[in-house]
Amino acid sequence: AQSVTQLDSQVPVFEEAPVELRCNYSSSVSVYLFWYVQYPNQGLQLLLKYLSGSTLVKGINGFEAEFNKSQTSFHLRKPSVHISDTAEYFCAVTLNNAGNMLTFGGGTRLMVKP
């Protein structure tokens, strides 16, 4: 079975600073990888996803993530954060033949300070 670990439960950062949110997964077969964002009191929405091809994936709101197969990681980055990026971020995986069922990490709360 696959699993997802988000190494930081909270990441405080100042506005306009860069940020990296870490995600590692374990699976014995190929996976698809996702980052979702949850703004306060809302549902989740997709930031970006990796299915195949280029290992650097660009998403909405200036976020990007890099798939590293040898390290089984899919870290999320943004070069300069805004107050409006304050949210909870979830990494998720699905097996590429698993009926699109997602396994989520525990989430990372990004707190952007002025």
Added chain:
Amino acid sequence: NAGVTQTPKFQVLKTGQSMTLQCAQDMNHNSMYWYRQDPGMGLRLIYYSASEGTTDKGEVPNGYNVSRLNKREFSLRLESAAPSQTSVYFCASTLSTDRGGTQYFGPGTRLTVL
């Protein structure tokens, strides 16, 4: 398009009471899912419906039942609520033929069981 809608937004129950959480989507998606979100644990799959007329257990199905009423609607029932079911519940849907399918989430139902 309203996307994925959920009712109610908030609910307080006493131990042993029953209730049904409603979910509907207007995107003509085939697959629908119910998750629960608990602090530090991300989202965990309760039940899913790959297509109209089928339902299957996810990671944490105990204490819940589901009904796929039609292609649009997927309800979650708690027959005898317990304090351990205090959580935020999210419904999601996806077009099952979408490779690495993006799931679209509702706004959630916050349930407290006293």
